[in-house]
Amino acid sequence: MEKVVVGGQSLRKVLLPSLIVFGVAFALVVIVYGLDSIAPGVHDVFHDFRHVIGIPCH
């Protein structure tokens, strides 16, 4: 089997965007479940958003 490596990426180029995506994924979880203990006020701010996308809420 032939192995071809196309356009190698530097660690910084790969690490930074992947960290951004994982950070954003964490923010999504905080917003979706309204985790006030992590971000105070996030529950009330995104209350309508949570209901509209179908996530159980009070």
Place this chain on the structure above:
Amino acid sequence: MEFKPVDWKRGIICGVIAGAVWGCLAITINTASRAFIFEETLLHRLITFTVGGAIFGMVVSGVLSMTHYWMSFRNIFLEAICISVSLWGILEAGGILLHFIKPGRFHLDIAQIVQGIFLAFIMGVLLGFLWKIGKRANC
């Protein structure tokens, strides 16, 4: 065997644009469906839905960037829809779990859940469309 670089930049930009548009669409769709009666002002909704949509779009698009080269689908639309609905399903599963832990605190609403699946589908279509445009522009 071929290793291709992950195009993060395109993924993140497409995700933010698709998500912001999706957030505004979500307001319109919910206004029409009345699955949930809005409690906040229009300005507040526009800001939160755009921010929330952009964040959801970035995550879906980021996962799409990572999985694009080994997913077996030949159609970017199908890939985006599959990832979007799957991610929404994971979040919903967490919500259902919370409902079973604290039923008095987290209420399940079937109309909102059906709307959520539909919105996740729409996110996939929007993202697939933007990825297709981005690919053509790169050619």
